[in-house]
Amino acid sequence: MRIKLEIESNDTKIVGLKESGSSLSIDRNWGYAFATLILCMAIALPQVSEWVESQQPIRLLQRLVKNTNKLTDSKSTAFPTTKGSPITSGFGWRIHPLTGERKFHSGIDFGAPKGTPIYAFEAGLVEFAGWKGGYGKAVIINHGAGKSTLYGHASKLSVRKGERVVAGQTIGKIGSTGFSTGPHLHFEVRLNNKPVNPRPYLQQRELKSNYSPRMEAFLATIRWAETGTSRTKSYQKLVFNGTLNSFSTHPLIKQCASINGKKTCSTAAGAYQMLDKSWWDLQPKLNLPDFSPASQDRMAIEYIRRNGAISDIESGNFAKAACKVGKIWASFPCNSYDQNPKNISELSRYYRKQLSRRVVR
Numbered sequence: 001m002r003i004k005l006e007i008e009s010n011d012t013k014i015v016g017l018k019e020s021g022s023s024l025s026i027d028r029n030w031g032y033a034f035a036t037l038i039l040c041m042a043i044a045l046p047q048v049s050e051w052v053e054s055q056q057p058i059r060l061l062q063r064l065v066k067n068t069n070k071l072t073d074s075k076s077t078a079f080p081t082t083k084g085s086p087i088t089s090g091f092g093w094r095i096h097p098l099t100g101e102r103k104f105h106s107g108i109d110f111g112a113p114k115g116t117p118i119y120a121f122e123a124g125l126v127e128f129a130g131w132k133g134g135y136g137k138a139v140i141i142n143h144g145a146g147k148s149t150l151y152g153h154a155s156k157l158s159v160r161k162g163e164r165v166v167a168g169q170t171i172g173k174i175g176s177t178g179f180s181t182g183p184h185l186h187f188e189v190r191l192n193n194k195p196v197n198p199r200p201y202l203q204q205r206e207l208k209s210n211y212s213p214r215m216e217a218f219l220a221t222i223r224w225a226e227t228g229t230s231r232t233k234s235y236q237k238l239v240f241n242g243t244l245n246s247f248s249t250h251p252l253i254k255q256c257a258s259i260n261g262k263k264t265c266s267t268a269a270g271a272y273q274m275l276d277k278s279w280w281d282l283q284p285k286l287n288l289p290d291f292s293p294a295s296q297d298r299m300a301i302e303y304i305r306r307n308g309a310i311s312d313i314e315s316g317n318f319a320k321a322a323c324k325v326g327k328i329w330a331s332f333p334c335n336s337y338d339q340n341p342k343n344i345s346e347l348s349r350y351y352r353k354q355l356s357r358r359v360v361r
């Protein structure tokens with residue numbers, strides 16, 4: 001059961017406890033019960049008495065009033081999951097890197113570990129919560145005026161149809177249910193039930209924690225060259241076969257295979273095929289909490305920086321940047337690893353396609 005607290009004006013009257021449309025007032029009786037409990041505890045325990053005298057409870061109440069007001073402001077919006085989660089697929093037409101199939105992608109995908117919270121983008125009414133075909137476990141929130149948002153592939157839902165939600169409220173957890181290749185949030189904005197590009201609706205300041213369109217397109221190109229796909233699935237790749245199921249740390253698994261007749265062993269994992277030694281080096285330096293897509297992106301950018309290619313990427317000099325990072329990624333040119341690198345025109349074509357999808361139009 002969910003309990004929603006609303007505090008009205010300055011008079012600290014607490015109302016709420018709404019479930020499935022029914023409304024129950026807790027009002028002053030609960031306030032008195034709570035205050036009596038605190039007083040009894042203050043008499044029995046000197047620590048509590050000190051706390052009450054410090055006026056902290058009053059400040060706590062004031063903060064609560066402020067936060068609640070902010071959340072219920074109908075104009076406010078929230079990022080639909082952890083800020084800075086990488087966009088693993090944008091809105092629009094895309095061509096599958098392996099099958100060549102043309103398909104319309106009706107939302108934005110954010111890559112994040114399973115269990116990451118999904119937040120309501122804006123206040124509204126839960127119109128749907130349950131299994132929805134290829135979307136897997138999904139929620140649709142109606143915000144009024146013909147606008148709704150959809151959240152797909154969840155591992156867990158924490159709202160029900162008919163429930164009112166506020167912006168930023170947790171409505172479920174990220175997963176990989178339905179037609180999905182790895183844990184991510186599929187986020188859709190719909191106007192009169194027709195999906196539109198969600199990018200303009202997301203706060204620019206919150207998208208800033210992602211990278212520039214050129215850097216994102218460059219990262220996508222590395223993922224594609226290294227793993228065959230730039231999508232969410234790439235973040236789970238192990239070097240020769242299999243996938244990693246937890247992003248809590250680098251998998252540290254060594255696999256061996258024959259490349260061009262030569263036996264090669266490697267611990268490479270994830271979208272940028274990072275070795276265990278890269279993990280031991282960068283994890284403490286970048287203070288990485290895990291091996292999630294966001295952390296993997298940061299590791300890749302650190303190697304790009306170390307090879308002096310950031311300014312080439314940001315100024316649009318793709319070929320120069322690609323050559324500079326060839327020492328790091330065997331699938332890129334300008335190295336002697338002899339592991340079937342892609343040529344510069346193939347890479348550049350893929351990069352341009354990625355870039356065109358990432359520019360807001």
Ligand SMILES: [Zn+2]
Pocket residue numbers: 089105107108109185186187
């Ligand atoms: Zn999607």
